[in-house]
Amino acid sequence: MGLLFAKLMTVFGDREHKVIIVGLDNAGKTTILYQFLAKEAVHTSPTVGSNVEEISVRKTRFLVWDIGGQESLRTSWNSYYCDTEIVILVVDSTDRERLTLTREELHRMLAHEDLQNAAVLVLANKQDMKDSMTAAEISQCLTLSSITGHSWHIQACCALTGEGLPAGLDWMRRGLPGLLSTASIAQKMALRSQIHEQDQLRQGHFSRFQALSRAGPLRTPSGPQGTLSSVAPRNSVSLSHSQFRSALRALPAAP
Ligand SMILES: Nc1nc2c(ncn2[C@@H]2O[C@H](COP(=O)(O)OP(=O)(O)OP(=O)(O)O)[C@@H](O)[C@H]2O)c(=O)[nH]1
Ligand SMILES: [Mg+2]
Numbered sequence: 001m002g003l004l005f006a007k008l009m010t011v012f013g014d015r016e017h018k019v020i021i022v023g024l025d026n027a028g029k030t031t032i033l034y035q036f037l038a039k040e041a042v043h044t045s046p047t048v049g050s051n052v053e054e055i056s057v058r059k060t061r062f063l064v065w066d067i068g069g070q071e072s073l074r075t076s077w078n079s080y081y082c083d084t085e086i087v088i089l090v091v092d093s094t095d096r097e098r099l100t101l102t103r104e105e106l107h108r109m110l111a112h113e114d115l116q117n118a119a120v121l122v123l124a125n126k127q128d129m130k131d132s133m134t135a136a137e138i139s140q141c142l143t144l145s146s147i148t149g150h151s152w153h154i155q156a157c158c159a160l161t162g163e164g165l166p167a168g169l170d171w172m173r174r175g176l177p178g179l180l181s182t183a184s185i186a187q188k189m190a191l192r193s194q195i196h197e198q199d200q201l202r203q204g205h206f207s208r209f210q211a212l213s214r215a216g217p218l219r220t221p222s223g224p225q226g227t228l229s230s231v232a233p234r235n236s237v238s239l240s241h242s243q244f245r246s247a248l249r250a251l252p253a254a255p
Contacts, residue, residue, distance in 0.1 A: 016054065016063045017176060020080050022109065023090035024098055025069040028125040031159035032090055033066040036169065041160045046070060050080070060173045062086075074105065081114035086172050089122045091142075093132035093156075099141045106142055110150060119151040119175050121168055128158040151175055 021029045030044040036055045047068035055062045065080055067073070089106055091099070109115060122142065124135040135156040139145070144152055153171045157164025 016061045017085045018083050019062045019064045019086045019088060019172070020077075020084050021064060021066045021088040021090060022077055022105070023069050024092070024095070024102055024105070025071070027069060027090040027092045027095070028123075028159040029066045029069060029088075029090045032088075032123065032125065032157075032165065033064060035159050035162045035165055036064065039162055041162075048073070055169075057169045057173045060176065062172065064088075077109065078112055078114070081109075081112055081118075084115060084118050085176070087115060087118050087120050088168075088172075089120060090125050091122060091138055093124045093126045093134075093138060094129045096133065099133075099138070103142045110147065116149070119172075120147065120153075121172060122152065122154040123164070123168055124154060124156045125159050127156045127164065128160060 021033060023029050025046060030047050030051060031041060033051055033053060034040070034042040034044075037053050047066060048070075049068060051066040053064055053066075055064050067077055067080055087109065089102070091102055095102075106120075110118075110120070122135075122138070122144065124133070124138045126132055133141075135154045139154045144154060153168075153175075155164050155168040155171065157168060159165070
């Protein structure tokens with residue numbers, strides 16, 4: 001039971017949540033990462049590769065990857081997708097010409113199988129600039145309302161001052177139980193009943209093992225001395241995190 005509990009904690013307990021920050025070059029991704037971390041604007045240069053930092057929001061820990069947005073780097077974004085729970089898409093709200101390109105990148109990304117359970121936070125950055133588009137305009141251009149298989153939210157912000165970023169982080173934090181519940185309430189219940197069933201089977205097998213042990217050495221039909229695992233139930237549940245995520249992926253998209 002202790003082992004099962006430990007495995008359950010791996011699935012549902014306190015762990016880091018993987019987040020990736022993507023968006024075209026110059027959108028403000030690295031500035032945002034360090035505002036999240038240090039609450040101040042840092043001097044940045046174009047990111048080649050990625051930066052990664054751990055950010056805690058009221059005891060929720062996020063492992064945040066900021067990925068370079070230059071054209072030559074965008075083809076490698078998908079190498080960061082595995083196990084991502086939240087995608088932060090940063091948009092330069094003054095960059096009208098490239099908003100169509102951002103939309104294409106967003107929808108291509110969401111079609112990737114590794115992101116099927118990821119939630120999307122769009123940060124409409126550079127709101128301090130006079131000619132910036134509003135979050136509503138950006139939402140429309142990105143056709144966010146057409147995204148049905150992912151939980152999403154758009155937040156206006158300014159990475160230089162940090163304005164709007166706490167609200168974005170708060171949405172991420174509050175969205176996490178939702179990520180599990182929208183996609184997997186049924187899965188959790190099935191898991192619990194399987195665990196209960198497994199416990200019962202184990203208890204039954206253990207009693208049988210004790211009875212057999214009292215009767216003499218335990219033997220399998222082929223002869224060698226048996227072990228408790230030789231009579232282990234066939235329908236045992238594996239609760240490794242990656243298998244659980246795969247099971248979630250196999251579920252139909254949340255309504
Ligand atoms: N006015 C204004 N400038 C910003 C804001 N956020 C970032 N910048 C500036 O935009 C420029 C690019 O910011 P970065 O954070 O390096 O952009 P990036 O998205 O990481 O770019 P890549 O690493 O090339 O993909 C820098 O000069 C920032 O100071 C903002 O909210 N307002
Ligand atoms: Mg950068």
